[in-house]
Amino acid sequence: MKFGQQLQDSLIRDYYYYYIDYEGLKDLLDAGQPDEEWTEESEEAFVRALEDELEKVFDFQKLRTYSINQRVKEMEGKVQDAVRSIDSSSPLSEQAFEDLEIDLEEILSDVHDLAKFTQLNYTGFQKIIKKHDKVTKWILKPIFAARLNAKPFFKDDYANLVVKLSKLYDLVRTRGNPVKGDSSAGGSQQNFVRQTTKYWVHADNITELKLLILKHLPVLVFNASKEFEKEDSAISSIYYDNEDLDLYRGRLEKSEGAEAIRLRWYGGMSSDLVFVERKTHREDWTGEKSVKARFSLKEKNVNAFLRGEYTVEQAFKKMREDGKKSPKEIDDLEQLAREVQYTVLTKKLKPVVRSFYNRTAFQLPGDARVRISLDTELSMVREDDFDGRRRAGNNWRRMDIGVDWPFNQLPDADIERFPYAVLEVKLQTQMGQEPPQWVRDLVSSHLVEAVPKFSKFIHGVATMVPDKVKLIPFWLPQMDVDIRKPVTHQFGLERPTTGSSSGVNSDDILSTTTGDMDEEYALDHSLETHDYATDDDDDAAENIPLMGIRGNGRRGRSVQSQLNQTIHQFGSTVRGWTRAFFLQPDAARSPPQASVERVFHAPPGKLIHVPVRIEPKVYFANERTFLSWLEIGIFLSAVAGSLHSFGDKRARNAAFFFVCSAVVMVLYSLGLYIWRVRAIRNRRVIRYDDRIGTSIVCITFVLSVLVNYVIEVF
Numbered sequence: 001m002k003f004g005q006q007l008q009d010s011l012i013r014d015y016y017y018y019y020i021d022y023e024g025l026k027d028l029l030d031a032g033q034p035d036e037e038w039t040e041e042s043e044e045a046f047v048r049a050l051e052d053e054l055e056k057v058f059d060f061q062k063l064r065t066y067s068i069n070q071r072v073k074e075m076e077g078k079v080q081d082a083v084r085s086i087d088s089s090s091p092l093s094e095q096a097f098e099d100l101e102i103d104l105e106e107i108l109s110d111v112h113d114l115a116k117f118t119q120l121n122y123t124g125f126q127k128i129i130k131k132h133d134k135v136t137k138w139i140l141k142p143i144f145a146a147r148l149n150a151k152p153f154f155k156d157d158y159a160n161l162v163v164k165l166s167k168l169y170d171l172v173r174t175r176g177n178p179v180k181g182d183s184s185a186g187g188s189q190q191n192f193v194r195q196t197t198k199y200w201v202h203a204d205n206i207t208e209l210k211l212l213i214l215k216h217l218p219v220l221v222f223n224a225s226k227e228f229e230k231e232d233s234a235i236s237s238i239y240y241d242n243e244d245l246d247l248y249r250g251r252l253e254k255s256e257g258a259e260a261i262r263l264r265w266y267g268g269m270s271s272d273l274v275f276v277e278r279k280t281h282r283e284d285w286t287g288e289k290s291v292k293a294r295f296s297l298k299e300k301n302v303n304a305f306l307r308g309e310y311t312v313e314q315a316f317k318k319m320r321e322d323g324k325k326s327p328k329e330i331d332d333l334e335q336l337a338r339e340v341q342y343t344v345l346t347k348k349l350k351p352v353v354r355s356f357y358n359r360t361a362f363q364l365p366g367d368a369r370v371r372i373s374l375d376t377e378l379s380m381v382r383e384d385d386f387d388g389r390r391r392a393g394n395n396w397r398r399m400d401i402g403v404d405w406p407f408n409q410l411p412d413a414d415i416e417r418f419p420y421a422v423l424e425v426k427l428q429t430q431m432g433q434e435p436p437q438w439v440r441d442l443v444s445s446h447l448v449e450a451v452p453k454f455s456k457f458i459h460g461v462a463t464m465v466p467d468k469v470k471l472i473p474f475w476l477p478q479m480d481v482d483i484r485k486p487v488t489h490q491f492g493l494e495r496p497t498t499g500s501s502s503g504v505n506s507d508d509i510l511s512t513t514t515g516d517m518d519e520e521y522a523l524d525h526s527l528e529t530h531d532y533a534t535d536d537d538d539d540a541a542e543n544i545p546l547m548g549i550r551g552n553g554r555r556g557r558s559v560q561s562q563l564n565q566t567i568h569q570f571g572s573t574v575r576g577w578t579r580a581f582f583l584q585p586d587a588a589r590s591p592p593q594a595s596v597e598r599v600f601h602a603p604p605g606k607l608i609h610v611p612v613r614i615e616p617k618v619y620f621a622n623e624r625t626f627l628s629w630l631e632i633g634i635f636l637s638a639v640a641g642s643l644h645s646f647g648d649k650r651a652r653n654a655a656f657f658f659v660c661s662a663v664v665m666v667l668y669s670l671g672l673y674i675w676r677v678r679a680i681r682n683r684r685v686i687r688y689d690d691r692i693g694t695s696i697v698c699i700t701f702v703l704s705v706l707v708n709y710v711i712e713v714f
Contacts, residue, residue, distance in 0.1 A: 003022070003123070003124065003127050004022050004023055004026065007019065007020075007022050007120060007124060010116070010120055012113050012116065012117060014113075015060070015113070015117050018056060018057065018060040018117075019057070019117070019120070019121060019124075020053045020056075020057055020121050020124040020125060020128070021049075021053055022124050022127075022128060024049065025046070025049060025050065025053065025128050026128070026131070028042075028045060028046050028049055029046065029131060029132060029135050029136065038135075038136040038137070038138065042136075043136070043138055046132065047140070050125075050128070050144065051147070053125075054125065054147060054148070054151055055151070057121045057153055058151040058153045060117075061114065061117070061118055061121075061153040061156075062153070064110075064114050064117075065114065065156060068107060068110055068111060068114065068161065069161070071107055071110075072107060072161065072164050072165065072168075075100075075103060075104060075107065075168055076164070076168060078100060078103075079100060079168050079171050079172060082096065082097065082100060082172070082176065083171055083176035086175070086176045097172055097175055100172045101169075101172050101173065102496045104165065104168055104169050104172060105215075105495070105496045106495065106496060107165065108165060108169075108211045108214075108215070108493065109493060109494075109495040109496075111158055111161055111162075111165070111207065111211060112207060112208050112211055112493050114158075115158060115206075115207035115208070116204075116207075116208075118153060118154050118156070119154070119203065119204055121153070121154070122153075122154035125144075125148065129141050129144055157206075157207070157376065158207055158210075159228075159230060159233065159358070159360065160228055162207075162210050162211070162214065162219060162360065163219050163221065163228045164228075165211075165214060166214040166218045166219035166362075167218065167219075167221075169214055169215060169218070170218040173215075178218065195426070195427045195428070196424055196425070196426045196427075197424070197425050197443065197450065197452070198422060198423065198424050198425075198450075198451055198452070198453075198454045199422070199423040199424075199425070199443065199448035199449055199450050199451060200420040200421070200422060200423075200448070200449045200451050200454075200483055201374065201420055201421040201422070201423050201447065201448055201449075202420060202449075202483055202484050203419075203420070203421070204484065205446075205447045205448075205484075206374070206376060206421050208447065208492065208493050209374065209423070209442075209447050209448070210360060210374060211493055212442065212447075212492070212493055213362045213372055213374075213442070214362065216362075216436075216438050217362035217363060217364060217370065217372060218362065218363075218364065218365075219360060219361070219362055220361040220362060220363045220365070230358065231267055231268050231403055232267060233358040233359050233360060234266070234267055234268065234356070234357075234358055234359075234403040235264065235265075235266055235356070235357055235358075235359050235375075236264065236265055236354060236355070236356050236403070237262045237263065237264040237277075237354065237355045237456075238262060238263045238264075238351045238353075238354050238383060238396065238397050239260065239261070239262045239351075239352055239353050239354070239355070239457045239460065239461075240261045240262065240263075240344065240349040240350060240351055240352060241349060241350070241352045241461070242347050242348050242349055242350065243348075243386065243468075245352075245461065245465075245468055245469065246347065247259060247260055247261065247347075247349070248352075248457070248458065248461045248462075248469070249471060250281075251279075251281065251455065251457065251458060252455075252458050252471060252473060252609050253471075253609060254281055254283075254453075255281070256281070256282065256283045257280065257281065257282070258280070258281040259278055259279065259280050259281075259343065260278070260279040260457055261276075261277070261278050261279075261340060261343065261344065261349060262276075262277050262279075262457070263275070263276055263277075263302065263396065263397070264277055264294075265299070267403070268402055268403050269399070269402040269403070271299070272298060272299050272300075273296055273297075273298070273299070274296065274297050274298070274299050274302055275294045275295070275296050275297075276294060276295055276296070276297060276305075276337070276340055277292060277293070277294035278292070278293055278294070278336065278339075278340055279291075279292045280292075280293075293336050294336075295315075295333045295336055295337055297315060301315065302396050303394070303395060303396050305341065306341075306344055306396055308341060308345050312334050312337045312338050312341065313334075315337060316330055316333060316334050316337070319333075350384065350385070351383035351384065351392055351396060351397060351398075352382075352383055352384045352460075352461060352464075352465070353380055353381065353382060353383055353384070353457065353460035353461055353464050353465075354380065354381040354382075354383050354397065354398070354460075355378070355379070355380055355381075355456040355457070355460055356377070356378070356379045356380075356381065356403070356405065356407075357375040357376060357377055357378040357379070357422070357456075358375070358376050358377050358405075359373050359374070359375050359376075360373065360374045360376070361373045361374075362374075368426075368428050369427065369428045370425075370426075370427060370428075370435070370436065370439060371425075371426040371427075372423070372424070372425050372426070372439075373423070373424045373426075374421055374422070374423050374424075375421060375422040375423075375424075376421045377405045377406070378417075378418040378420075378421065378422060378456070379405060379406070379407060379415055379416065379417050379418065380415070380416040380418070380456065380459065380460030380463060380464055381398075381401065381407065381410065381414060381415050381416075381464075382413075382414045382415070382464045382465070383397065383398055384464075384465060386465055386468060391414070414464075416459075416460065416463045416464060418459070419479070420483065422454065422456075423448055425439065425442075425443060427439075441491045442491070444491075445491040445492070446484075446485040446486060446487050446491075446492075447491075447492075449483040449485070451475055453473075454473075454475060455473070458473050459473065459475075459476070462476055463476070469606070470606060470607060471606070471607050471608075471609050472603075472606050472607070472608055472609065473608075473609060474608055474609060476608075477603070477608060618680055619677075619680065622673060622676045622677060622680065623673075625669075625673070625690075626669055626670070626672075626673040629665060629666070629668075629669030629672075629693075629697075630666060630669060632665060632697060633662045633663075633665040633666040633669070634662075636658050636659075636661050636662035636665065636701070636704070637658070637659065637662040639655075639658050640655040640656075640658035640659040640662065641655070643655035643658065654704075654707060657703070657704045657707045658704050661700045661701065661703075661704050664696075664700065665696075665697065665700065668693065668696065669693075672690065672693065676688060
């Protein structure tokens with residue numbers, strides 16, 4: 001879909017006149033092409049129009065943000081009054097609390113609409129500048145980038161609003177009795193195990209996702225006594241490895257006992273507390289769970305600790321004197337510190353890559369059953385000296401950056417700005433217990449894209465030092481795939497029915513009925529297709545979701561075309577099943593799909609590592625299969641022995657064929673068993689089923705019987 005059409009389809013009715021006039025700016029560009037030469041006067045007219053559009057969008061965004069902030073301040077007073085009334089002689093009614101909840105949902109919807117407005121306009125400015133530079137050959141992008149930075153309507157991520165709204169919504173939802181607990185939310189635990197799944201979130205969906213989650217879980221604030229600042233959400237980690245990248249390879253291949261060692265701090269560079277963390281991977285067959293353990297150091301002691309000059313006893317001397325932890329806990333921490341220090345020294349580990357992001361965590365204080373975190377502005381920065389540049393000097397981290405994202409002072413070769421946010425859903429549920437329904441709806445919605453086993457460390461090393469890496473993660477070749485999916489009505493942020501609905505298609509202004517719009521959506525969604533904005537001067541690209549399949553289609557199909565496509569798909573399916581049944585046995589395992597699947601290839605000189613989970617029952621299944629083959633061989637050997645012992649000369653000749661069949665069968669099964677064992681141990685992604693073995697057994701047995709029959713008759 002052309003961006004102009006996407007803009008028209010996504011307009012919010014209440015904001016209609018404040019969007020960028022994309023079509024008008026395009027007309028100015030088209031007026032000078034191709035017959036007329038683009039002159040200085042044409043350029044001045046275009047720049048003036050562009051400046052006017054920027055001023056209009058900036059002023060409106062600023063005004064709406066101020067209005068929302070004022071409404072939030074007003075709601076803070078109302079909610080506090082409602083909470084105080086609970087213990088008074090005339091508490092507010094249940095209906096009054098429900099009305100407050102509706103008012104808050106209205107504000108949530110307005111924040112969502114403003115975020116969509118901002119994102120769409122920013123994209124519009126980027127695309128019209130790109131089109132201008134390409135069509136006119138007058139380069140405007142660097143100059144206009146400075147103008148955008150002077151009016152940064154697009155830089156507000158509404159983090160402060162999200163924190164305030166979360167607190168208010170939690171008070172109203174719990175009727176003034178929010179859950180109390182340790183705000184560190186597990187930060188004091190030294191060893192903790194969670195079931196974690198990871199997802200990517202497109203920039204278009206970040207704000208909506210935050211607003212949806214806070215309706216169920218409050219934003220976790222570690223220090224509620226101070227005003228929230230952007231720096232409070234910053235998390236930085238330095239990952240260590242050696243020049244052979246042994247830790248990277250171990251974590252990528254999920255080898256038993258593979259470790260990752262990192263140093264992490266929260267907030268700005270002035271933070272005095274640094275956490276030394278070790279992640280250890282455990283295979284399922286060990287009966288253990290992968291564990292993350294950590295201990296803390298003062299920043300001033302980190303370098304000495306890594307060099308072995310600052311001993312473990314010195315590090316925990318004050319902790320023992322304070323007596324706030326039990327001797328057993330301190331002993332465990334000391335053992336962990338000794339092991340980490342030994343690993344750093346013996347494996348010659350050094351800083352390799354830094355990850356930086358701002359984290360919004362959602363969790364009930366003191367309750368770790370459901371914890372959701374969203375990491376935005378994720379960046380990976382080089383810390384190594386593999387190329388001869390001593391980026392960190394003799395320090396444990398480089399000091400030329402802090403939390404000043406997007407780190408424009410760094411050269412492009414030293415930084416990877418990740419294009420998506422990373423959502424982590426961490427659950428602690430009892431055996432057989434299902435996660436909450438809203439969590440299941442969230443992770444299956446259009447807002448997220450599942451990326452199993454995604455690792456910031458692995459991605460950072462693979463992108464920052466590609467010349468030293470031959471094995472890359474499976475998601476790396478798929479980074480250019482658009483992960484956005486069709487919007488579903490079943491899940492998303494919806495404006496309360498009592499409020500004015502502003503989240504509708506702008507075609508309403510042009511007298512297009514909502515019913516027509518819903519019908520168009522229903523037709524399009526039934527095909528599981530979605531059109532995304534491409535450059536106006538480029539053909540529409542093939543958009544296939546990560547690790548997924550999507551059919552082809554366009555919006556606005558008629559019912560007749562839908563029927564024709566259904567008939568065509570049915571015919572294709574029947575033909576596919578026919579071919580699968582008669583010609584291609586492998587295809588019979590999965591019905592053919594009328595869709596396109598994208599094949600990804602590794603870059604030259606690289607190999608893609610695909611995670612394969614091996615369970616103990618796989619080994620047992622291989623053994624059982626071998627024993628079944630052996631049983632058949634023993635049976636044929638017994639038949640041959642009986643013929644040889646109790647038969648005549650002709651029977652003994654027939655026994656020879658049965659013996660040969662048994663020997664071939666046992667040798668074949670033994671070779672197959674050994675081949676499978678090696679493939680399973682090496683986690684090879686291959687076919688493990690036997691497509692010819694059973695046929696060989698049947699043919700061999702039939703031939704042996706026929707030979708025996710022929711000898712008996714003749």
